[in-house]
Amino acid sequence: MVCKQSEKLANVSLSGEKRERQQYVPPHARNRSGDSRAFDNRSSDGEQVRSNYHSRGYNSGNSFNNGNSYNNRGNFYGGGNRGGFDRSSGGGYNRGNDSFQKKDNWGGSRYNSNGGGNYNRQDSRFEKDPNDPFFDRDDVKPRDTRLEDKLFGSQHNTGINFANYDDIPVDVSGNDIPEGIESFQASDMDELLKDTVTKAGYHNPTPVQKHSVSIVCAGRDLMACAQTGSGKTAAFLLPILSQNFKDGPPPPSQDYGYRRKVEPNALVLAPTRELAIQIFEEARKFSYRSWVRPCVCYGGQPIGDQMRDLDRGCGLLVATPGRLVDLIDRGKISLGRIGYLVLDEADRMLDMGFEPQIRRIVEQENMPYERQTLMFSATFPRNIQMLARDFLQDYIFLAVGRVGSTSENITQRIEYVEDEDKRSVLLDILHNDLDAAEANGTNNLTLVFTETKRAADMLCEFLLDNKFYATSIHGDRSQRERENALASFRSGRTPIMVATAVAARGLDIPNVTHVVNFDLPSDIDDYVHRIGRTGRAGNTGKATAFFNLGHDKNILKELTELLREANQEIPTWIAQKTREADRENQQRSFNKKAARGRGGGGARFGASDYRNETRSNTGGGGGGGGYNSGGYYNGGGYGGYNNNAGNNNSSFDDHWN
Numbered sequence: 331m332v333c334k335q336s337e338k339l340a341n342v343s344l345s346g347e348k349r350e351r352q353q354y355v356p357p358h359a360r361n362r363s364g365d366s367r368a369f370d371n372r373s374s375d376g377e378q379v380r381s382n383y384h385s386r387g388y389n390s391g392n393s394f395n396n397g398n399s400y401n402n403r404g405n406f407y408g409g410g411n412r413g414g415f416d417r418s419s420g421g422g423y424n425r426g427n428d429s430f431q432k433k434d435n436w437g438g439s440r441y442n443s444n445g446g447g448n449y450n451r452q453d454s455r456f457e458k459d460p461n462d463p464f465f466d467r468d469d470v471k472p473r474d475t476r477l478e479d480k481l482f483g484s485q486h487n488t489g490i491n492f493a494n495y496d497d498i499p500v501d502v503s504g505n506d507i508p509e510g511i512e513s514f515q516a517s518d519m520d521e522l523l524k525d526t527v528t529k530a531g532y533h534n535p536t537p538v539q540k541h542s543v544s545i546v547c548a549g550r551d552l553m554a555c556a557q558t559g560s561g562k563t564a565a566f567l568l569p570i571l572s573q574n575f576k577d578g579p580p581p582p583s584q585d586y587g588y589r590r591k592v593e594p595n596a597l598v599l600a601p602t603r604e605l606a607i608q609i610f611e612e613a614r615k616f617s618y619r620s621w622v623r624p625c626v627c628y629g630g631q632p633i634g635d636q637m638r639d640l641d642r643g644c645g646l647l648v649a650t651p652g653r654l655v656d657l658i659d660r661g662k663i664s665l666g667r668i669g670y671l672v673l674d675e676a677d678r679m680l681d682m683g684f685e686p687q688i689r690r691i692v693e694q695e696n697m698p699y700e701r702q703t704l705m706f707s708a709t710f711p712r713n714i715q716m717l718a719r720d721f722l723q724d725y726i727f728l729a730v731g732r733v734g735s736t737s738e739n740i741t742q743r744i745e746y747v748e749d750e751d752k753r754s755v756l757l758d759i760l761h762n763d764l765d766a767a768e769a770n771g772t773n774n775l776t777l778v779f780t781e782t783k784r785a786a787d788m789l790c791e792f793l794l795d796n797k798f799y800a801t802s803i804h805g806d807r808s809q810r811e812r813e814n815a816l817a818s819f820r821s822g823r824t825p826i827m828v829a830t831a832v833a834a835r836g837l838d839i840p841n842v843t844h845v846v847n848f849d850l851p852s853d854i855d856d857y858v859h860r861i862g863r864t865g866r867a868g869n870t871g872k873a874t875a876f877f878n879l880g881h882d883k884n885i886l887k888e889l890t891e892l893l894r895e896a897n898q899e900i901p902t903w904i905a906q907k908t909r910e911a912d913r914e915n916q917q918r919s920f921n922k923k924a925a926r927g928r929g930g931g932g933a934r935f936g937a938s939d940y941r942n943e944t945r946s947n948t949g950g951g952g953g954g955g956g957y958n959s960g961g962y963y964n965g966g967g968y969g970g971y972n973n974n975a976g977n978n979n980s981s982f983d984d985h986w987n
């Protein structure tokens with residue numbers, strides 16, 4: 331089906347001459363003098379546009395140089411002492427300042443691999459100020475106003491509906507659930523972190539943060555599910571960093587020599603490179619002035635650069651699974667000191683086929699059994715709950731709203747559009763967006779999703795031919811191109827980005843006011859994540875989906891449920907199309923969704939803590955026995971599941987086996 335659609339797109343794109351394509355005038359713009367407002371605002375002729383496209387969209391390398399954050403960080407920490415092997419220059423906190431000398435043993439004076447950041451600048455900007463509330467704390471670096479501007483300068487503003495998050499019902503289940511925090515300031519979080527949180531403009535915690543801070547600080551494992559854009563990143567970073575700040579840096583490794591491994595204390599696994607970079611940037615922000623030095627490792631970039639950066643110290647590592655395995659194989663990283671493991675968007679990692687790598691990282695390396703494990707996503711299908719069973723111990727399940735639901739901050743519209751009309755309808759939408767942006771004087775961004783990489787490229791080309799500034803992001807583009815495209819979109823230079831699923835998860839881009847599903851995904855969870863790129867942090871957004879029975883009938887029922895649940899308008903044609911799709915579905919012998927364990931018709935799997943579902947289904951009792959994931963850990967049997975079942979007095983057994 332996808333192929334068919336691509337062919338159709340190809341026909342439009344390739345068969346028409348360029349001039350012909352440029353002659354397209356969308357219906358609402360007809361009879362106007364000059365139909366090229368999309369570009370006319372910026373450029374007066376088509377040729378210029380094309381060159382603008384190259385300089386703005388694809389080749390604008392400048393802006394995302396800061397994506398290579400570890401290179402930039404040379405400016406902030408240690409001023410380019412990349413080697414880190416040089417004791418005299420690479421050490422953490424080796425300044426002549428008394429209060430810092432005390433700590434020179436923990437900052438990683440050799441290789442810095444205990445997580446201490448380098449801090450050896452002889453610069454008056456970095457001298458401690460006696461009026462600083464943290465003056466007496468040896469583990470807190472002096473302020474750096476330039477870095478503050480960089481980290482906290484462009485805060486993401488929360489929207490008018492931010493307070494409404496508190497109205498979303500919260501379901502917390504498990505043993506001995508700690509009380510959620512009321513506010514960051516009244517919580518037990520480390521004082522330095524409280525200060526940083528305020529600098530970051532976080533005045534009130536979101537519901538997922540209220541609970542996760544107390545749960546993680548209480549030393550518990552957590553499986554958390556909350557709607558897109560509701561602050562899950564800080565929900566895991568804040569308690570981990572707070573605990574790290576309180577615990578102080580680990581003792582230096584006894585292992586000296588050039589083969590010495592980097593031993594982070596916290597590991598965050600993310601499915602995509604861009605998401606890993608984004609989490610890393612958040613970690614950098616929240617670890618400001620602390621001993622924790624975050625690093626990021628992901629594919630598509632020279633591994634040597636990443637290894638050198640790791641040598642400078644790494645307390646918290648954000649990584650994509652493939653690159654992490656590579657670094658482990660090269661003997662660069664040891665997981666022997668991991669105290670916190672986070673699987674962000676774990677369901678997506680499994681969809682992408684990362685399960686073997688994840689299982690290897692978690693089960694077959696030397697990761698301590700006594701770690702805390704946290705899993706976060708807006709959706710939790712069956713396969714991910716099974717992973718939770720294997721990796722988490724006596725965990726608390728936290729759901730803010732129904733698992734897999736969409737935020738009411740997003741106004742969703744479903745349009746019935748045949749394939750051959752999609753481009754024309756899209757142009758109408760983009761013109762309307764442009765009108766709205768002009769009227770409001772805002773810089774609105776529109777994200778358009780296609781199903782295939784080829785379709786993304788062709789649609790981007792088509793938009794450029796129609797004088798819209800657009801760029802594209804997908805897995806066939808080089809990492810540099812991907813990062814440039816994202817930076818160009820983020821900055822508003824190309825306010826339209828055509829993307830595949832690679833941009834569906836986790837990306838937090840302010841001003842994305844409209845998400846268009848040019849092609850609907852086949853999985854409803856993907857739809858939830860895609861539209862979640864707008865309407866974040868209490869801001870409002872729009873999502874439009876092009877639906878047609880040829881492609882999308884499998885998703886229709888779940889889509890309708892989702893719309894109803896989020897109080898969205900349900901178009902009248904949907905009832906009729908649902909009946910048609912039902913008739914067809916009944917005739918099909920194989921139901922893909924059922925194969926994935928979603929269960930047709932009723933509530934989707936994972937709508938609540940699965941342990942409870944199982945308990946009520948089986949009548950409880952049992953416990954223990956059951957699952958043994960293979961005994962990678964000393965003492966036989968990864969005890970999490972058995973433990974959990976036993977403590978809960980609930981029964982996982984037959985359901986999981």
Ligand SMILES: Nc1ncnc2c1ncn2[C@@H]1O[C@H](COP(=O)(O)OP(=O)(O)OP(=O)(O)O)[C@@H](O)[C@H]1O
Pocket residue numbers: 486488531532533534535536539556557558559560561562563564707708835836837838862863866867
């Ligand atoms: N307590 C808070 N106060 C103000 N802003 C916040 C708060 N928590 C998070 N934010 C902001 O909200 C935005 C969305 O947060 P985040 O990216 O963590 O959402 P998410 O739940 O992980 O979304 P997704 O499911 O798409 O990954 C970010 O810009 C973040 O800075």
